Amino acid sequence: MNIPFLDIWRKRPAADRSPLAAAFDRDPEGVGELLAECELLRARAQAAGVRLDDTPRSLVAIDQLTPRWRDDPEELPWIGNDAGLYLGTVIVRTVPGAAWQVWPGGRPVVRLASGREIDVVTAGLDWAVGGSPELSQVYAEAAEF
Incomplete structure (x- = not known):
């Protein structure tokens, strides 16, 4: 996979910019592809027989997964981060x-056409920890704007 912005990670960004923010400025599509990987979530979903096809329907399926990650304090934040991404x-x-x-x-958020920003990582962590708001609910609210 050719990811041209990775060289920026090796250079020190300005004090007020994270490496991710600097990389995003240079290659937003590449960073978007990187954010979409969500390897741990995809692996857990596949093990449960859920196919993640980047559609709203798949968010409903994720909401129905048995939250086994809540028993593992090391996995919980990673699943939450992946769920948000x-x-x-x-x-x-x-x-x-x-x-x-x-x-x-360095925090990735989604900006809607209306200008509203959704902190999807926080939403994913809240979902992983407590089950709400459901990912499909956050999506539905975003789709309304």
């Missing part, structure tokens, strides 16, 4: 005008 990926790929944005500190 997957949610963001689905929004960006299916909601007109939605796009990834990276805050200067």
